[in-house]
Amino acid sequence: MARQELARFLRDRREDLRPTDVGLHTGPRRRTPGLRREEVAQLANMSVDYYARLEQARGPRPSPRILDAITAALRLTPPERTHLFRLAGANPTPPAGPVRRVRPYVADLLRRLPETGAIVTDATYDVIAWNPLAEALLGNLREEPNLARRRFLRLGPVESSSTEEFARIAVARLRSAADRYPRDEPLARLLAELRAGSEEFSEVWDINPVHAPGHRTKTVTHPEIGRLRLNCDVLAVPDDDQQVVFITADPGTPSARALRHLTRAS
Incomplete structure (x- = not known):
């Protein structure tokens, strides 16, 4: 029974995905509604025959390594990953690392927000997606995408307020990430x-702060337009352990006019 349930789960998840969801480009002639078995096998770096046998409920019990490969290929959420492990009769292991890709609907959200800076951060505080206004505010995000590194190593725009609060928020999030992803080498190197x-950073880490992100107001000194009073609001994307941060200014203020100027220039 467990094999049949595992096979059904794999088929259903594969058929729910579109090729564009996993970065694949397809031609106009495509009769399969979701991914093909060979595409999942390629993404999971395993043979098509092995994956096909899993979907046909006649394969061997997959190892945790195989299950993690399938998790990545099928873009499973953390709850779906846990379910996959249980269907396979395996104890869920800690995830290899945080999700470092952005779902298409989240990326599309960034493009629909006029006069609002928007970024997506993963569990390690790397900015993995942003809109033009956010980059105009924060500087070259390709060159230095990590907000914790910018904050503690003074690599980004100067904040005149709320720096201590963000320090506690950042350390609390990085501590949680270290607990969830003990095998992630990029995170270990960052810490x-x-x-x-x-x-x-070491002092705040030793305090072990517990802090949930929410609405914050901070003052930032921008190299071109000077001091800005900005609002930051966070939308959690729990399936991928990510956060969307919206950066705005109160309507009618000099900061709002400055954001409008940056929007037109970006």
């Missing part, structure tokens, strides 16, 4: 770099 380069 080591922050400890070595910032006495403040």
Whole structure:
């Protein structure tokens, strides 16, 4: 019975995905509604025969490594990953690392917000998607995408207020990420770099702050347009352990006019 349930789960999830959801480009002639088995096998770096046998309920019990490969190929959420492991008769292991891709509907959201800066951060505070206004406000995000590194190593725009609050928020989130992803090497390297380069980071880390992100108001000094009073609001994307941050200014204020100017220039 467990094999049949696993097979059904894999088929249903595969058929729910579109090729564009996983970065695949297809031609006009395509009769399969979702992904093909060979496409999932390619994404999971396994043979088509092995994956097909899993979907036909006649394959061997997959190992945690195989299950993680299928998780990545089928873009499973954390609850779906746990369900997959249980269907396979395996104890869920800690995820290999945080999700570092953005779902298409989240990326599309960033493009629909006039005069609002918007970014998406993963569990390690890397900015993995942004709109033009956010980049105009924050500087070159391709060159330095990590907000914790910018904050503690002084690599980004200067904030005149709320810096201590953000320090606690950042450390609390990174501590949680370290607990959830103990095998993630990029995260381990980031934490080591922050400890070595910032006495403040080490001090806040030792305090072990508990802080949930929400509405914040901060003052930022922009190199071209000077001081800005900005609002930051966070929308959680729990399926991928990500956050969307919206950056706005109160209507009618000089900061709002400055954002409008940056929007037109970006």
